[in-house]
Amino acid sequence: MLTSVAESVVRPRPAYRTFRAAVARAERLSPHFVRVTFAGEELADFGTAGLDQRVKLVFPIEGRGFADFPAGEDWYRAWRELPADRRNAFRTYTVRAVRPGRREVDVDFALHGDLGPASAWAARASEGDELLIIGPDERSPERTVGIDFRPGAVDTVLLAGDETAAPAICAILEQLPADASGAALIEVPSPADVLQVAAPEGVEVRWLARSSADAVHGERLVPAVRDWVARATTPIDDRPATDAAADASAAALSAAELADGDDVPLWDVPEGRSLDGACYAWLAGEASVITSLRRFLVRDAGLDRRQVAFMGYWRRGRAELE
Ligand SMILES: Cc1cc2nc3c(=O)[nH]c(=O)nc-3n(C[C@H](O)[C@H](O)[C@H](O)COP(=O)(O)OP(=O)(O)OC[C@H]3O[C@@H](n4cnc5c(N)ncnc54)[C@H](O)[C@@H]3O)c2cc1C
Structure with missing residues (x-):
């Protein structure tokens, strides 16, 4: 007994655990976004820290559900040892609201057809469908480990991403202090995918619809970031955003900048620290677009790389690595 008490003192409750949940409702927000609300008794303890809190969603195997999915902290090692046909697919998502x-959690899915298990599942999600969420435990002292937005004390914040980052950007915007300043630039598949979000008055929110279904990711986002950086050298309010400026910058976008590279890092999240008077940039979305934006901000715009968090959320032509 004494030993188990001592163990529970030195060993904190794990940051993440598996929550059983079922779809309470699925709401089509726009042509390419569906909000799935999960409900379940276990969600009473789900972490509420918000921002860009990431989770893993585990999808059922037809006819077997979650019978094979390993329990406990060491689930990943045990999962890898299973035969391929008994390994549940899982993918990474952001908690949109808790x-x-x-006992509810919302996740916003960007739909991209039936190519991947997550998008295919979300497009058909309906009340009662079961799913496992590997997410933060509110009772753990380390419940914020899955949060990468760590700006420290800065004057200006730049949030930039594609539709997969829209849920995180919206959640961050809703939690920024009222006197925050900066911009949120969010590229979405179509004009009908513009969502409503509350943001501080000093943060310019621009939804950037791609020109067509075939347009490349980054088509609007890359020029918009360049445009914002150019305007940010003077007070933002003095120079309203223009699509013409964005289009001009688009012309300067080289194919190489959008090229996929295997040898470049796809993820770097600096530790939060005080950068008085500086800008903190948070970039997430398709990996090649995000790495090119990071390169631009560090090499051309002169930001210290410790001011730039960048996250390749997905890679064109590749399923998420499991
Ligand atoms: C920390 C983190 C948070 C994330 N949060 C969210 C979120 O809240 N909402 C959200 O929608 N996504 C989010 N994503 C992205 C999501 O995990 C990926 O899009 C994932 O690949 C989707 O899985 P899938 O099973 O649908 O496709 P996969 O099986 O992984 O991929 C199948 C094919 O689809 C392509 N593909 C994947 N995603 C897209 C896309 N969006 N558009 C076009 N093609 C795509 C791949 O390149 C591949 O060719 C997040 C990713 C990370 C790492």
Whole structure:
């Protein structure tokens, strides 16, 4: 007994655990976004820290559900040892909202067809469908480990991403202090995918719809970031955004900048630290677009790389690595 008490003192509750949940409702927000609200008794303890809190969603195997999915902290090692046909697919998503009192969690899925298990599942999600969420435990002292937005004390914040980053950007915007300043630039598949989000008055929010279904990711985002950086040298309010400026910058976009590279890092999240008077940039979305934006901000715009968090959320032509 004494030993187990001592162990529970030195060993904190794990940051993440598996929550069983079922779809309470699925709401089509726009042509390419569906908000799935999960409910379940276990969600009473789900972490509420918000921002860009990431989770893993585990999808059922037809006819077997979650019978084979390993329990416990060491689930990943055990999962890898299973035969391929008994390994549940899982993918990484962002918590859009948590309502512990109602035992509910919202996740916004960007739909991209039936190519991947997550998008295919979300497009058909309906009340009662079961799913496992590997997410933060509110009772753990380390419940914020899955949060990468760590700006420290800065004057200006730049949030930039594609539709997969829209849920994180919206959640961050809603939690920024009222006196925050900066911009949120969010590229989405079509004009009908513009969502409503509350943001501090000093943060310019621009939804950037791609020109067509065949347009490359980054088509609007890359020029918009360049445009914002150019305007940010003077007070933002003095120079309203223009699509013409964005289009001009688009012409300067080289194919090489959007090229896929295997040898470049796809993820770097600096530790939060005080950068008085500086800008903190948070970039997430398709990996080649995000790495090119990071390169631009560090090499051309002169930001210290410790001011730039960049996250390749997905890679064109590749399923998420499991
Ligand atoms: C920390 C983190 C947070 C994330 N949060 C969210 C979120 O809240 N909402 C969200 O929608 N996504 C989010 N993503 C991205 C999501 O995990 C990927 O898009 C994932 O690949 C989707 O899985 P899938 O099973 O649909 O496709 P996969 O099986 O992984 O991929 C199949 C094919 O689809 C392509 N593909 C994947 N995603 C897209 C896309 N969006 N558009 C076009 N093609 C694509 C791949 O390149 C591949 O060719 C997040 C990723 C990370 C790492």
